[in-house]
Amino acid sequence: MILFGATWQKGFVPLTEGAIMTAIEMNGQAVERNKRAFAIGRWAALHPEEADKLGQPNVVALPKSLEEKIAFRADHLVAYQGKGLARRYTKRLDGISDPELREAVAMGYHKLLSYKDEYEVARLMRDSRDKARGTFEGDFKMTFHLAPPILSRMGSDGRPVKRMFGEWLLGPMKVLARMKRLRGTPLDIFGYSEERRMERSLIKQYERDLDEVLAKLDANTRDAIIALARLPLDIRGFGPVKQKNEAKAAKQREALLAVIRSGGPEMKRAAE
Secondary structure: HHHHHHHHOOOOOOOHHHHHHHHHHHHOOOOOHHHHHHHHHHHHHOOOHHHHHHOOOOOOOOOOOOOHHHHHHHHHHHOOOHHHHHHHHHHOOOOOOOOOHHHHHHHHHHHHHOOOOOHHHHHHHHHHHHHHHOOOOOOOOEEEEEEEOOOOOOOOOOOEEEEEOOOHHHHHHHHHHHHHHOOOOOOHHHOOOOOHHHHEEEEEEHHHHHHHHHOOOOOOOOHHHHHHHHHHHHOOOOHHOOOHHHHHHHHHHHHHHHHHHHHOHHHHHHHH
């Protein structure tokens, strides 16, 4: 229908616009969409350069190599918290030469370090508004669906019920995003919740586990250590969902540590 609209605009279809609209209505299938497609085709014929630009794929170039992936995550941690956290991240990767293990730690450790708390949600909301302004023309409004810890009630499914907020929320969110350096300090009022304490404890636990298991790395323990390094990727979601996934991951962690401490699956079976 878009091509038909462009063809008509060029003068190659010996019918009036009214006759075409009537035919679309009489057909009765996706009437409004077909009318809009016809109009888009007419516009494309009149403005081919603009139409060509819109037709170009808008693909974000994602990092491909391992070092590119690490650099990408380090840059994200700078935006998330600051250069100190990014240095902590890259320092932990120093000395890990095994590519698969290095990638597992790069992904798992980044996942733990960049937990999505109130400061990060505020930063993402602010950035989303800026991106929208750069993408869409004219005046538009945004609404946000959130479940603030203090203001939200629990639903029948045991999860916080989200509420809708207007654009006025962007003002407080900009202020909150600038307060990200309070994260993890005694002045972090959000950090005293059960979920935030769990997230910080997981970081310390992961660091202790790496210190222990990397010293035991060999052909027998390698697979189990890689699985342990990737384990944080399974701790997804927020609130009750995240706590449930963390409990599952905790059991897997104990099983993997038992294998590693016994010298690998073959050594463990021999001992048994």
